[in-house]
Amino acid sequence: MAPTSRTPRESGATRQPTYRPRVRRALAVALVGALGVATPALASDELEDIRERLAKVEQERRSAADERDAGEQRVEDLHEEHEHFSAELETAQARLAETEGKVEQARVVLDEAELDLADAEAETERIEGELAVARENEAQIEDSIEQVASDQEQTRSTVGAIARESYKEGGMGSLATTLELLSGEADAVDQMSMARTVLRVQDQQIQQLATQEAEQVAEQDRLTGTRSDIDYLLAKAEANVIAKEQARAAADAAKVELEELEAQQEQAKADLETERTKVEESLAAEEQRAQDLESELAALAETKHGLQTEEEAELQRIAEEEARRKAEEEARRKAAAEAAAKKAAEEEAARQRAAEREAERQRAAQAEAQRLRDEAAAAEAARRAEAAEAEAAAAAQAAQEAAQREAADRAAEQERASRAAEEERSAAEAGSSGVLSSPVNAPITSEFGNRFHPVYQMWRLHAGMDFGAGCGTPVVAAADGVVYSSSFDAGGGNMVIVDHGVQRGVNLTTSYLHFQSAAVVSAGQSVSRGQLLGYVGTTGSSTGCHLHFETRENGAPANPRGWL
Numbered sequence: 001m002a003p004t005s006r007t008p009r010e011s012g013a014t015r016q017p018t019y020r021p022r023v024r025r026a027l028a029v030a031l032v033g034a035l036g037v038a039t040p041a042l043a044s045d046e047l048e049d050i051r052e053r054l055a056k057v058e059q060e061r062r063s064a065a066d067e068r069d070a071g072e073q074r075v076e077d078l079h080e081e082h083e084h085f086s087a088e089l090e091t092a093q094a095r096l097a098e099t100e101g102k103v104e105q106a107r108v109v110l111d112e113a114e115l116d117l118a119d120a121e122a123e124t125e126r127i128e129g130e131l132a133v134a135r136e137n138e139a140q141i142e143d144s145i146e147q148v149a150s151d152q153e154q155t156r157s158t159v160g161a162i163a164r165e166s167y168k169e170g171g172m173g174s175l176a177t178t179l180e181l182l183s184g185e186a187d188a189v190d191q192m193s194m195a196r197t198v199l200r201v202q203d204q205q206i207q208q209l210a211t212q213e214a215e216q217v218a219e220q221d222r223l224t225g226t227r228s229d230i231d232y233l234l235a236k237a238e239a240n241v242i243a244k245e246q247a248r249a250a251a252d253a254a255k256v257e258l259e260e261l262e263a264q265q266e267q268a269k270a271d272l273e274t275e276r277t278k279v280e281e282s283l284a285a286e287e288q289r290a291q292d293l294e295s296e297l298a299a300l301a302e303t304k305h306g307l308q309t310e311e312e313a314e315l316q317r318i319a320e321e322e323a324r325r326k327a328e329e330e331a332r333r334k335a336a337a338e339a340a341a342k343k344a345a346e347e348e349a350a351r352q353r354a355a356e357r358e359a360e361r362q363r364a365a366q367a368e369a370q371r372l373r374d375e376a377a378a379a380e381a382a383r384r385a386e387a388a389e390a391e392a393a394a395a396a397q398a399a400q401e402a403a404q405r406e407a408a409d410r411a412a413e414q415e416r417a418s419r420a421a422e423e424e425r426s427a428a429e430a431g432s433s434g435v436l437s438s439p440v441n442a443p444i445t446s447e448f449g450n451r452f453h454p455v456y457q458m459w460r461l462h463a464g465m466d467f468g469a470g471c472g473t474p475v476v477a478a479a480d481g482v483v484y485s486s487s488f489d490a491g492g493g494n495m496v497i498v499d500h501g502v503q504r505g506v507n508l509t510t511s512y513l514h515f516q517s518a519a520v521v522s523a524g525q526s527v528s529r530g531q532l533l534g535y536v537g538t539t540g541s542s543t544g545c546h547l548h549f550e551t552r553e554n555g556a557p558a559n560p561r562g563w564l
Contacts, residue, residue, distance in 0.1 A: 052491075061297060068293040085275050088272055099258060109251045116244050151212050156209060159202065439475055444468070448559040466549075475534050475547055480527070486521055489540060493513060495511060497509055509555075510550065514545075515535060515537050517537065518534075
């Protein structure tokens with residue numbers, strides 16, 4: 001399968017082999033039994049697949065372990081941060097409790113200030129009542145003073161009139177005149193009585209005037225005192241209200257300031273609570289993640305153990321197969337050696353028979369020569385003629401045998417040339433058989449064979465060829481067949497394997513890797529040449545959008561060019 005890039009660890013993705021080991025082993029055993037050949041490449045491919053999965057599991061285990069260590073450090077940091085926020089929250093709670101006490105005290109002070117202000121306002125109302133009474137008294141006093149002044153003026157006028165009349169008339173005449181003025185009568189009998197009355201009236205008027213003057217002075221003094229009381233009450237009321245207002249304003253400002261501080265501290269406490277809640281949530285998430293990582297590490301350890309067991313079993317199987325293969329090779333070698341020895345013995349026997357025939361021929365020739373020599377003595381001319389004829393016949397026979405050997409050699413050479421031509425023709429036919437069509441309309445960017453892996457950074461077999469198609473390009477079946485599997489593989493990503501049955505004496509399968517998403521066909525479904533299988537993508541171990549296309553003969557990777 002084509003190697004492509006992917007993340008070191010993918011949670012929830014379990015690598016599955018491209019071919020099920022049991023099916024591949026069964027197929028290998030069947031081929032070994034049918035063809036009599038060993039499959040070391042197949043065994044090494046299975047082992048390489050197991051080791052590749054084992055390396056990936058180990059890489060995932062190390063990545064998970066590193067992430068677990070980092071998570072433990074984060075948990076420790078979150079514990080410290082949680083303790084820090086808890087300490088700050090306790091401090092904030094203490095400050096808030098202290099502030100709440102001050103706010104409560106400020107509320108008490110404000111309530112007392114408002115009560116004092118209410119008392120001051122009540123006092124002001126009382127003072128205003130006293131002021132109203134004082135102003136009424138002031139008005140009454142002013143009216144009284146005006147009345148006293150009027151009475152004084154009248155009394156002074158009366159006394160002055162009496163005095164003037166007394167001064168003008170002198171004695172009783174004045175009195176009579178005065179009485180007349182007072183009574184309007186001028187009876188002589190009553191003049192004396194009236195005189196006394198006038199004197200008494202005059203005295204009373206003078207006393208009344210003195211009394212009125214004293215009352216005026218007293219009322220004036222009382223008016224002055226009342227006005228002073230009014231001014232004092234007004235100043236007292238104003239000062240009392242101003243002081244109480246100032247006290248209430250100060251208490252209200254202190255209350256507002258403390259309430260603002262309380263709100264700020266409550267907000268700070270809420271912020272700390274929020275931060276601590278976030279830290280607690282992060283801590284719980286990290287602890288849950290740590291538990292998940294521990295579970296994942298345990299699962300990876302179990303998977304690694306299983307893969308190691310599978311690797312050991314595979315190594316044991318490979319060793320057994322290798323021992324069996326060596327035993328079979330040794331048996332074949334011995335059989336070949338025995339056959340070669342038998343053939344050598346047969347050839348030696350043939351050579352001996354040929355030598356015997358040659359010796360017999362030589363003896364016959366010697367006998368013939370002796371006979372000829374004997375006959376030559378009888379008839380030299382005839383013998384020479386016969387000898388010449390015999391030599392000519394021998395030469396002709398040798399020439400004939402040489403011609404036959406040359407003809408046989410030419411026939412063998414022609415046979416070899418014919419077989420070579422037939423092999424070349426068969427190879428040419430195999431190279432352009434047309435069994436498979438191109439699975440995608442795109443150029444080939446990487447051929448089948450060993451190459452330096454771009455992801456694993458190592459030399460390994462590139463078991464197929466890559467078509468440089470863009471993501472989303474349709475991928476079709478290269479020939480008729482049955483979908484062997486449609487699944488996801490950690491290396492090949494979303495992929496499909498199609499079984500085309502026996503072609504040219506081998507079981508042929510094609511693989512299509514790195515689909516963009518799940519294939520549009522499912523396992524067991526029959527497909528025809530050109531039928532849509534999926535779309536080009538870059539899932540699995542891939543460095544970019546392309547289609548990795550494989551052909552396998554009896555489960556072993558083969559160059560797709562021999563089938564396209």
